[in-house]
Amino acid sequence: MTRIFFATDVHGSERAFRKFVSAGPFYKAGIVILGGDITGKMMVPIVQKNENAYDAYYYQNKVEVDNEKELEKFENEWKNSGYYPYHCSQDELAAITNDREKAGAILFGLMKERLEAWIKLIEEKLRGTGVKVYITGGNDDPYEVESILRTSDFIIDPEGQVVKIDDNKEMISSGFSNPTPWKTPREVSEERLRDEIEKMTSKVQDMKNCIFNIHVPPKDSQLDTCPKLDESVYPPKPILEKGRLVEFGAGSSSVRLAIEKNQPLLTLCGHIHESRGAIKIGRTVCINPGSEYQEGILRGAVVDLKKDKIDDYQLTSG
Amino acid sequence: MVRPCGRLSELSLSGTPAEGPAYVRKASGLVRELNARDFAFFNLAGFGLFFSLFYWVSLTPLIGGNYLVGFLLYVLAALCVTMIYYCFMVIMPRSGGDYVFVSRSMHPAIGFIGNLTFGVFWLLFVAVTAVTITSTGLTAFFGYVGIVYNLPSMVSIATAMTTPFWIFVLGVVWVLLGAFIAIPSLRTYLRIQQVIIIIVVLFYIIGLVTLAAATSSSFTSSFNSFTSQYTANTADHYSGVISAAASDGWAIPDQTSLWGSVLLLPAFGVVGFFQWNANVGGEIRSPKKTALYGLVVGAMIFLGLLAVATALLYRVAGFNFLSSIDYLLFNDPSKIPLPMLPYAGILIALTMPPWLGAIYTLIPAIQQILFIPSAYLVFSRGLFAYSFDGVLPKWFANVNSKTHGPLNAIVTSVIVSFILFIIVELPASSSYAFLFSSVFTWITTILPTLFVALAAILLFKLRPQLNELSPIKGIKLVIPGIISIIFIFIITYLCLTNPIYGANSPIGIYTAVGVVVAIGLVYLVSRIRRGRLLELSFKEIPPA
Numbered sequence: 001m002t003r004i005f006f007a008t009d010v011h012g013s014e015r016a017f018r019k020f021v022s023a024g025p026f027y028k029a030g031i032v033i034l035g036g037d038i039t040g041k042m043m044v045p046i047v048q049k050n051e052n053a054y055d056a057y058y059y060q061n062k063v064e065v066d067n068e069k070e071l072e073k074f075e076n077e078w079k080n081s082g083y084y085p086y087h088c089s090q091d092e093l094a095a096i097t098n099d100r101e102k103a104g105a106i107l108f109g110l111m112k113e114r115l116e117a118w119i120k121l122i123e124e125k126l127r128g129t130g131v132k133v134y135i136t137g138g139n140d141d142p143y144e145v146e147s148i149l150r151t152s153d154f155i156i157d158p159e160g161q162v163v164k165i166d167d168n169k170e171m172i173s174s175g176f177s178n179p180t181p182w183k184t185p186r187e188v189s190e191e192r193l194r195d196e197i198e199k200m201t202s203k204v205q206d207m208k209n210c211i212f213n214i215h216v217p218p219k220d221s222q223l224d225t226c227p228k229l230d231e232s233v234y235p236p237k238p239i240l241e242k243g244r245l246v247e248f249g250a251g252s253s254s255v256r257l258a259i260e261k262n263q264p265l266l267t268l269c270g271h272i273h274e275s276r277g278a279i280k281i282g283r284t285v286c287i288n289p290g291s292e293y294q295e296g297i298l299r300g301a302v303v304d305l306k307k308d309k310i311d312d313y314q315l316t317s318g
Numbered sequence: 319m320v321r322p323c324g325r326l327s328e329l330s331l332s333g334t335p336a337e338g339p340a341y342v343r344k345a346s347g348l349v350r351e352l353n354a355r356d357f358a359f360f361n362l363a364g365f366g367l368f369f370s371l372f373y374w375v376s377l378t379p380l381i382g383g384n385y386l387v388g389f390l391l392y393v394l395a396a397l398c399v400t401m402i403y404y405c406f407m408v409i410m411p412r413s414g415g416d417y418v419f420v421s422r423s424m425h426p427a428i429g430f431i432g433n434l435t436f437g438v439f440w441l442l443f444v445a446v447t448a449v450t451i452t453s454t455g456l457t458a459f460f461g462y463v464g465i466v467y468n469l470p471s472m473v474s475i476a477t478a479m480t481t482p483f484w485i486f487v488l489g490v491v492w493v494l495l496g497a498f499i500a501i502p503s504l505r506t507y508l509r510i511q512q513v514i515i516i517i518v519v520l521f522y523i524i525g526l527v528t529l530a531a532a533t534s535s536s537f538t539s540s541f542n543s544f545t546s547q548y549t550a551n552t553a554d555h556y557s558g559v560i561s562a563a564a565s566d567g568w569a570i571p572d573q574t575s576l577w578g579s580v581l582l583l584p585a586f587g588v589v590g591f592f593q594w595n596a597n598v599g600g601e602i603r604s605p606k607k608t609a610l611y612g613l614v615v616g617a618m619i620f621l622g623l624l625a626v627a628t629a630l631l632y633r634v635a636g637f638n639f640l641s642s643i644d645y646l647l648f649n650d651p652s653k654i655p656l657p658m659l660p661y662a663g664i665l666i667a668l669t670m671p672p673w674l675g676a677i678y679t680l681i682p683a684i685q686q687i688l689f690i691p692s693a694y695l696v697f698s699r700g701l702f703a704y705s706f707d708g709v710l711p712k713w714f715a716n717v718n719s720k721t722h723g724p725l726n727a728i729v730t731s732v733i734v735s736f737i738l739f740i741i742v743e744l745p746a747s748s749s750y751a752f753l754f755s756s757v758f759t760w761i762t763t764i765l766p767t768l769f770v771a772l773a774a775i776l777l778f779k780l781r782p783q784l785n786e787l788s789p790i791k792g793i794k795l796v797i798p799g800i801i802s803i804i805f806i807f808i809i810t811y812l813c814l815t816n817p818i819y820g821a822n823s824p825i826g827i828y829t830a831v832g833v834v835v836a837i838g839l840v841y842l843v844s845r846i847r848r849g850r851l852l853e854l855s856f857k858e859i860p861p862a
Contacts, residue, residue: 018861026859027851125862222717245603278712296783298859302851314708314851317422318859 001311002166005029007289007300008215008270009138012040012082012114015296019318021122024131027302027316031165032131035270036138036175036186036215037291039111039145040082043103045093046071056085057093080296084110108142115148123154132165134158138215138271139177139186158213160196162203168307169265170210172200177216177271178252181229181236194254201262208308210264217251217269218259218281223288224251225275259284266303266310278313285310292317352602356508357595357612359515362620363692364594367522368663368682372454374628375662377585379641380648382571383578385632389625391579392586395805396621398798399767400614402774403593405788405795407609413600414703415593416766421707423773423781426856427841430709432766433597434837435830437700440594441731444496444693445739447686448489452479454659455683456488461658462679465547466672473548473657486743493739496690497732500698503721504601507691514688521681522623524674525666529630532669537634540668545655555655556639562653563642570638583805584813587763592617593770594692597699606789627662635665694735698727708852709844765834768806774799781858 005023010016017038024032046056046065054071056063058078065071075085086106088096096103122133134156137145149157156163158173165171174196176188188196197214204210217223228246229236239246250272259267259281267286276290276299289301298318304311352360378385406419414433421429457476464472478484499510532540538556545555572578595613602608631640643660646653654660663682667675702724705714718725778785778792785791790798845852 015861019859021862022859027854121862220719222719277706277715277717279716295787302855312848312851314848314855315706316855318855318857 002031002169002305003027003029004031004033004165004303004305005300005316006033006035006213006268006287006303007298008035008268009037009273009291010034010082010293010298011037011140011291012084012111013080013293013296014076014082014114015080016082016291016293016298017118018121019296019298020300021125023298023300023318024126024133025129026318029302030131032133033171033213033268034133034135035213035268036136037140037270038135038137039115039141040084041140042082043084043086043107043110044078045096046075046085046087047090047093048087058083081294084114086110108144111142112144112148115145116151119149119152119155123152127154132156134163134165134171134173134213136173136213136215137175137186139175139180139184141175142185160200162200165211166305168206168209169305170204170206171213172197172204172210173213174200175215178254180250181231190252190254193252194257197254197258201258204262204264207262207264210262212255212259212262212264212267212269212284214255214258214267214269216255216271217275217288218256218267218286219251219253220249221251221256221281221286222249222279223269223275223277223286224249224272226250226272256281259286265305265308268301276315278315285313287313287315289315352504352508352598352608352612354608354611354616356511357598357602357608358616358619359511360598360692360695361592361595361613361616362515362518363511363685363688364696365592365620366682366685366689367518367620367623368685369689370588370624371627372661372663372682373588374585374624375631375640375665376644376647377588378582378628379632379637380571380644381578381581381585382573382641383575383580383582384573385579385582385629387576387579388582388586391805392583393618393621395583395587395802395809396592396617397614398801398805399771400592400617401790401798402770402795402802403596404609404614405774405790406770407596407599407602407613408606408789409784409787411599411602411605411609412703413598413699414706415596415599415700416770417700417703418599419596420766420769420773421856423777423784424769426707426709426853427838427845428769430704430841431834431837432769433700434704434840435834436763436766437697438734438833438837439830440693441697441735442738442742444493444690444735445742447689447693448492448735448739449485449742451492451683451686452485452488454661455680455686457658458661458664459676459679459683461656462664462667463676465544465657466675468547476657482743489739489743490736492687492690493732493736495687496694496735497728499688500691500694500728500732501721501723501725504598504695504723507695511688511692514684518681518685521678522627525670525678526623526627526630528669528674529627529634529666532634534634534636537636537665537669541635541665544668548657549655559646559654560638560642562650563645566646566650566653568642568645568649571641573637580808581812581816584809584816587809592620593767594696597696600699600703627666631662631665634669640665690735694728694731695723697731697734698724701727701730707855708848709841764806764810768803771799771802771806775803783858 005027007020010020020034044056044058046054048054052067054065056065056074065074078085084107096106126133135149136157136159146157146159149155158171159175163171176186176193176196178190178193179187225247227238228248230239263282264284267284269286269288270291272288273291275288278285278287287301289299292299300316300318301313302316303313410418410422412418417429417433420432457479460472461476463469464476499507541556542554643654647660658664663679667678670678701710701714704710705712714727715724716726775796777795788795
């Protein structure tokens, strides 16, 4: 039997990632897989006002911090929520406020720095333990994430490949998503997504024992239910009808089609954090463990695999 | 400094990325449909405004004590309990209510036993309700109409409805009607709930107005006139009720005793602590706001409405009269000069014009009908949560894509309630069913409430990270936890040591203990089958 642990959408959360590192030994899983959206999305500029006083700019609000100890506490909270504290001068703050490109470059640098630290941590903690680690990017992750992950000789980035995870299980992986209102780095059309998946499925030797590790969930599967957004404004706003949120399935029709057509053993997805659950499409068990990274909680799924079948699975909240 | 992000979900209504769990749905497939009003109404459907009033008025005058003191003590208990539930609903806005709260903060076995015990008895209460809709609700309506409009055939119908045959036939109808409302979708239920609860509250308030306008002498006159039409003699039945009770051993309860005031707690407590609706926590929008208004504020408003009606009845009908008629109700109902049981609805209807009184006596039955689908929704969400976590088979967690509800769990609830209905129906008698239900109401309430209160006390120690998410943190959450536990122990002690509540009956205690043990065994089997993984899934992973 092969036990895998799958989590996704940690979005830069230091605490959630550190829990992921511990998850293999904790759940006695020989294989741990981190789905896409590993990087965070927000920088928190911190400007020193005087010797012990700081202003932090958090969600368009200014947080005034009186001492180093409190600042450290705030910084840890922000890191655990997936944000990137960034110490800068008042002048630099003004510069990055007016120059989005510069702000983006700094944010990318912070993301790279944290990801590299994570790679180092995972190598330190798991090398020699027998736990195999697979990490892919997601639609929120810049393409450069692949090259950073591939600097490791321990972590496997299976993006766009068919990889054999044990004697008889193959896995295909994709961090692409269908279009979202947010215009994120790895959004592609449904046609392109279908082609990307087909490129991999055509190489799978035994579909009965194949795992689809695809970031975006299948369309209208209950693993993809979220509020419908009005894209005519930015940031997009939820649409209300008679005072109620309009919800819909934001998943991918190409992913659904690929599952229906190929009927793999298991599909692991994420993307829609609140649609945690497990369903079946034909013989395929599809799992979205959801995400609660902002609270530092690592949601995941432990799956026990046997040849041609799933022995058992358990959604976890660690 | 915020780059575009593909998380479609984490957007607050203001359109900015959410801080904390502002809009996060954590239950699979279930859709967040309930706003604060729906949530408060759901609570009201659970505890039943009229039914709760009937309980209070049929028990509190028997006990005596200072009504206001007893009531304020109960408000303190209910406030503490609802505040704790509110905090947990904000921390863990998931379907399954106290099962989720306790399983995450203490142990899944404790959460499972507490919530499923509540769920089983809640379905038993469906079975009892399927009896009492007919035996107390419809008989009141037909009896009232028959008397005030001098229609003997209607009185005969009221009498016939207390027979086992009609209680069974109509009970089946009520169970099926409840299933018919609950199965299509939560939205369908909510639409029906909104209409019924608005009607219920409207008539309840009309009742308050007519009670406030009535005097003691006008009530006495109405009661005598009403009973004269039924008994065909013009005796002073009002005084006759008091004399009959006195000759049967009734004595005026002491209204000044502090102990009597404390004794009132279980009587108020038969309606529970208003936390039923936490089981649908995965389907409420904006948990922080909805749980506060729908649970805490809603509960306080409803408690206020109950207290005002009871106090007005004390004033208008008279404490001694209420106490004596309640005494006869439980000891010798044949001496009550009425064709129906004298619950508060009939007494309030006597302060109204006949046409209004006729409609008024029908409303409690309508509200009771609403309780059945609401209970199915509550129980099914529990099944869904246990199944989602792997404690019960995953089949219960299947969410129907059309109804957005856990259809298998709802259908299971209907089947179980029907079996329980047949069991309750076997020794059918309305007052037996009524007493049976009152025993179980408090039993079902104390166990999960005790566990949740313990979880509140220990949260900062056991799960400091979750404690940080609570609107009331640390020691501030410990205080309502301790107060709640004190009240739970007082209520339990009083219930078990006073025969008036019927809770110390062997059948009540054996059934309660039996169900708890059986549920514990179910968990044990699941634990053996799933291995340690089941419990690990609730534990926090130590970060590397």
